[in-house]
Amino acid sequence: MPMTSATLLIVDDENAVRESIAAYFEDSGYQVIEANNGALGLELFEREKPDLVICDLRMPGMDGLLVLKQIMNASDDTPVIVVSGAGVMTDVVEALRLGAADYLMKPVVDLSVLEHTVERALERSLLVKENTLYREELEVRNQELQDHVDRLKLDLQAGRAVQERLLPRFPLEQNGYKVRHNMEPSTYLSGDSVDYFEISPNQFVFYIADVSGHGASSALITLLIKTQIDRYKDEFENNTSDIVMNPGQVLRQISLDLLKTQTNKHATMFYGVIDTSIHRMDYAMAAHFPAPILCFDQQCTTIEPEALAVGLFDDAIYASHHIDLAGFKHLTLLSDGIFELMKEPSLLEKEQRLLELVMQPNHTMHDFLDELRKEGLTKGAPDDITVLTVELY
Template sequence: MAGPSSLLLTDDERSRKFLRGALSCQGFSVAEASSGDEGIQQFSPELFQLVVVDLQLPDMKGLEVLRHIKRLSPGTAVVMISDSGEAATILQAMRLGACDYFLKPVKEAGLINGVICRIAEEENLAQQNREYREALEHRNIELRDHVELLRRDQEAGRLLQQHLLPRTPYSYPGGIEAAYRLIPSLYLSGDFVDYGLFGERFVAFYLVDVSGHGVSSALVTALIKHSIMHRLSERPLFTQLELLGNDLLEILELINRELLSTHMGKHASMFVGVVDTAARQLHYAVAGQIPMPALASNGGADWLPGKGRPLGIFERGDWQVMCAELPSNWRLVVCSDGVLELLQGDLLEKEARLLQLIAGSEGELSSLCQSLKVDTFGALPDDITILTLGHD
C-alpha cells in the first residue's frame, strides 16, 4: 500500500534537500517544484496530503500558491517556509489556512518531524470526525426511517381503533340517542366506548379508560372489546330485567380477570350501564370512575352515586349495581379523567366546574365540547373522551 504523498515548492536548494530527506524519513513520497506555477500545475487534492510552500518563490508569492491550494482543497495540510523577518506574512498565511511554518535555514530534523507528526495526528482526528459524522448521518437516516415506519404503523393502528368504535351519533328505538367524542393525546387512545341495543328495550354501553397512553393502552382497549364481544357470542346479556345487575357485574369481573392475566401492569376505570327504555331506568356499575357520570335534566345536573375499585388491580372490586329513575327528558354524561385536565383548580374545584358546564350545556355533546374548548386547548396531556346518552 502506497504511503502519503507530499509536494515541496521551493527554489532554495539547501531547504529542498533537507526537507526531502526529513519527509522521506516520515514515510512521505516527495514531488518537487521550484516555482509557484509549476507547483500549482502539479497539485491535485487526491494526490497530495501535505504541501510545503516557500513564501518567496521566483515567479509568485507563496501566499498566492496557498490561496490556490485552499480554494481547491481546504482540507489539505500546507506548511510555509519563511525567513525570520517575515512575521507579518507568516501570520497572514496562518489566517489563510496554513497549519504551520519552518524558518530558514531549515536544519532541525526533530522540529520538522514534530510538525509532521502533529499534522498527521490532526489529519487522523479529522478523518475520525468525518467517519463519525458519516456514521451519525447514517444513523439519523435510519432513525428517520424508523420514525416514519412507526408513524405509519401508528396511523394504521389509529384507523383500526376508529373502526372498532361505534357510529356517532346513533339513535335507538324509544328515542334514545348515543354519541361520543374521543380525542387521543397520541395517535392511539387508552380510552374506548361502545354501545348497542339488546332485545327491544335495553341499550347497554360502557366507557373504559386504560392507564397510560399510546400503543400498549390501545391494545388493551382492543382486548376489552374482544372479550366483551366473545362473551356476548357465548350467551346473551342485557335481555332480561331481573338479570341486568348480574350481567353488569359479569362484564366488570370479566375485564378484571383479563387485565390481571395479561401481567402488563395495566389497570382501568370503567363505567358500564344499561338503559331500560320501557321502565325509564338506568342500571349501572362503577369501577374507579373519575369523574363520576352526571345526569342532566330540567336545566340542572347531578353526579350519580356509586363506587367500586378500578379493574386490573384487585381480585375483587366490591362493585355495586345501582339504579336511577330517568325523567322524560334526560342526558347522561360520562367523561374520562382526561377531561379534568382541561380545567383549573384542585380535584374538587375541577369536578364542580365540570358539573356546572354539563348543566349549562344540558348534557348536549357538541355544546359541552365547546364549553370545555377541547378543539382549541392545544397539546392534550391525556386522552379525552365524553360519552352522552339521552332522551329529549
C-alpha cells in the same frame, strides 16, 4: 507525541533543505516522500494521498502558491505548512488566505519547531476529520430517524383509522333515550374506549374505559376490551350466555383477561345496561374517574367511583348496582384527560366546575369539549379526552 503513522510530503527545490527535513522526520518515525518541484509535488500528492504537506513558496516553474491552491482544490482537509524566505511576507499572507495551516520562515534552524508545527497541524486536521465524520454519521442517523418517524406516523395513522372504525358511527336512540360520544385522542391512537349497542328493543348497553397511558399499547387493550364485550353480545344473541346483561360479571371477566396479557396495563371502566321499558339502569364501576354525573329533574349528583381498576388483581370483585331512572334527564361520563385542559387550580374545583357545566340548561359536555377545540386547547393534549352521554328527551 508524534503521529508516526502519518505520511508527510516535502516539496522544496533546495536539495539540502529538503533532505535534512526528510531525514529529521524519518528519524522521528514519520513516513516521508519528497518532491524537488511543484509539478512533481502535485503528482505525488494525488498518488500517495499524504496526511500533511510541507511546501516551499519560492520554487522555479510551479511556485508554492500554485501548488497550495491545487492541493486546496483537491482536498481542503489536508494541512499544508508553507516555508518562506524573510523577504516574501506578502506570499505568506496569500498562502494563509488560500488555506495554509501554518507557516515558517527560512532558514529553519531548529527542526523541532517545525516538528511541533507539524504535530499541531495534524492534530487539528484529525479533529476536523473526526468532526466531519461525526456530522456525516449524525446526518445519516437523523435521516434514518426521520424515516422511522415518518413510517411510524403512517402506521399510527393507519391504526387510528382502524380504531375509529371500531367506534360507534351514529348515536343510539331507543324509546326517548339517546346515547352519543365525543372523543379527542392525545396521539394518533387512543387509550380511551367507548361503545353502545342495543341488545333488545327495550334494552341497550353502554360503557367507557380509560386504559392507563395512551398510544399503541393502550390502543391494543381498548381493542381487547371491545372484542370481549362484542363476544358477550354475540353469545347473548345466540342464547348461549347472558353475561353481557350483568355489569359486575363483565368487569370481572375483563379484569382477568387483561391480567392474562401480562402487559401491566389496567383500565378504569363504567359499564351500564338500561332497560327503557321500566326506566332502570344496572351498572358496575371499576374506579372510573371523574365520577359519572347523574341528573334528574330536580338535581344532579355524582356516582362515586368504587372497586379497583380492571387488570390489577385476579381476586378483584365488581358489584352490580341498579338505579331507578324515574325523572331521569341525563348521565355524563368522562375520561380524566378533560382535567388536563381545565383552568381551575385544584382537582376539587375542577370536579365542581364539571358539575356546574352539566347542570346548565341546554348545555352538555359535548359543547364544552367543542369550546376547548375552538380555543385550540385540545391540540397536543397530554391525554385522551372522551365524553359519553345518555339523555332522555
